[in-house]
Amino acid sequence: MSEKATPTAIIYARVSSQEQSDGISVDSQIEQGVKMAEGLGAKVLHVFRDDGVSGRTDKRPAFQSAVAYCDAWDVDYFICWSTSRFARNKLDAASYKKILGQSRTKVVYVSINIDSDTDEGWFTESIFEIMDEHQSRQNSKDTRRSMMKNARDGFWNGGPTPYGYISVAAGERKRLQINEVEAAVVRSIYDAYLAGDGCKEIANMLNKQALSHKGKAWSKAQVMRTLKNQVYTGVILFNRKSVGGIENPESEWIVTPSHEKIISAETFSRVRDTFLKRTVSASLPTNPCSHRVFSGMLRCGLCGAGMRTETATGRNKTYNYYNCSTFIKTGGCKSRRIAADEFDEWMINVVLSRVLTIERMTDLLSELKSITGQAQKNFDLKYQALLLSKQKNAKDQNKIMSVIAEFGMEAPGVKSLLDKLSTLEKQQTSIASAIIDLDNSPVPRFDITKEHAQAALVTLTDIIKSTENNKKTRELMGTFIEAIDMNADSIDIRYRPERIIGTKKKNHEHVVHSSNLWGG
Known part of the structure; x- marks a missing residue:
């Protein structure tokens, strides 16, 4: 976050056609976002809104404009209602948070208090995003099933009418x-x-x-x-x-x-x-460097240089490999040629089975329960405080009214009493409004079990394995993997465990033994 006399913020609000009935309109999101900005002491520079646009896609004009605006104007806070309003795709969320992070813009949510600057907050936020995508995928399946039945019954599902x-x-x-x-x-x-x-x-x-x-x-x-x-x-x-x-x-x-x-x-x-x-034959493949999952993370265990991608042409096919950059440039190291497609698939399975485990997902439960429990406690305390303020205000008004009723306009200091009565009435209106706002604001209540942790892990595994966008998978892996050392007889994955709940150690190396598939 930038160091300015007055922090700045933008507000982003979104609702898709499937979410129109969930009670959180775009206008309500914006209204609550303004209150959040006030609580942060930030000046709202601009409000961006996407109406009727799904969060599972990054093709959201207002969202793209909001991200670009933060970069151009050095904005401190990107305020939105919840993780699902920011994105319902975990990989998209990670990608755009990285962009905002480069602008030193912090994403904050109105409906739940998550400090993504802490390791626990980062992982908690990630789980919410995974659950958001899981729910979105389920909604998508239900919608498609309904649309297919509609089509089989001979009805048009909407959209531009085809010519003809x-x-x-x-x-x-x-x-x-x-x-x-x-x-x-x-x-x-x-x-x-x-x-x-x-x-x-x-x-x-x-x-x-x-x-x-x-x-x-x-x-x-x-x-x-x-x-x-x-x-x-x-x-x-x-x-x-x-x-x-x-x-x-x-x-x-x-x-x-x-x-x-x-x-x-x-x-x-x-x-x-x-x-x-x-049709003329397709053009030659593009440079594979930007299309490999672990590009930029691999290091040669023999010389310490980075591994880079190279290509080789066979019969009617182009093959992609990882190899030692020193060998490629000067021949000064041993050739470490590794089939990139096979290695990416194998290493993803290794990370999922040995780093992102059900044990670490389960450890997250206590953190989630602690956060939601505190949120409920804060809600109750605030509600009780407002009710007490309302009762005290009414009592003070009754005292003044009693004095005026007994002495009339001849009461001592009547002007001062009338001014105080007016102030109390305004305060009472403000308190009543705050109670209504609190009644209308959802309090996060989660009953999360080990089964939920298992479902989250399954969803995360499915996201990583099914995506065809290797760039986004690489960005997700890069948030906790520092380097992968390709030794002669083993592969050392050096990752940041503080980004994964379940261990307190700061310098942990996970060693995975290679097979003959990777060679020496």
Whole structure:
């Protein structure tokens, strides 16, 4: 945090469509955020809000603006309602907290008091983020299941209506109905492509015929999207892309018949095959240095230099390796070539099984219970104090009213009494407002068991193993792993146990023996 005469803060508030009913509106989050800033003695520079945007994605315009604003204006506090409002993806949360940390901006939550500067607070915050993602994933599964049933029943799940269809009301829901004029254009696009015309030629042909796409001229990209859109075969696709926007294998797609088709499945398949025949081979792979999970953490145990990535080309395939940077640059050390993909998978399993264990998750229970128990105690004390203040205020008002009732306007010091009565009335209004605010503010109550710790560990394991974004996995590992020494016959993982509840030692090395897989 920067050292300024008056600390500064920004407030970020978010609600997704799934959370509209949980009682915490964007306006309420902002209002409570302002009060938090006042308690911190900070000046609010700006308020950012995302309405109807999921926390499982980092494609949140206001959130991105808030992070950039903190970096540009040296903001001290990033205030939001809870860990789930900051992000419902653990890896995204870690990534953006690292960015904010470089700006010396501290993330604070209104609904729960977590000091992320302490090791216990850091780990507690991480567990809440894992649970947030676990809940979000469950919500996502429930939503997708509902949408699939809706599609199977012949209803449209919403969103922009595809060209070639119109959306018609069917009770409280909607169905897709063919627009015959536009459907004829869609069919002509497929026929022209199969006849040998390219996407640009087809777009030019449509524009010459004064046929628009929703009021706009056709483009090459729009024609291509039409040819690739399976909705025209009467189906809706689910699970085509992961949360991070990466396309899943076609075998994992869920195809649900939903509405009347414009073209046949056979025609669509022929177009897809034609696309593959016309497509030029993909460009060469990019530099693998930024795509390896443990890049920057590995060190050669023979010379102490860092391990870096290198590539080798085989028959129709490029292979990625870790190797000693000294050997790569000068040949002054022994070659330590290790298959990067295999090593990353193996080392992730090692970290999960020997460093991030159920024992350490279980040790977290006492910390969580202590935090939530203290929060409940503070809530009760504050509530009792407000009630006592309200009673005393009412008693003081009654005394003044009794004097005035007995002596009338001739009472001694009547002006002073009236001024004091006015002040007491204002105070009573303020106390009543504070009681209402306290009644409306949720108090964290958690009944966390070892089963919850196990579920958190399973979720964390699933997050790390299933993500396809190696950069974010590397950032998460880098928060507690200092270095991994690649010795001749063992691998030493040097990590920061103070970042993982369960041990008090500050300089702990976890030694994992290698196998012949890694060589010497």
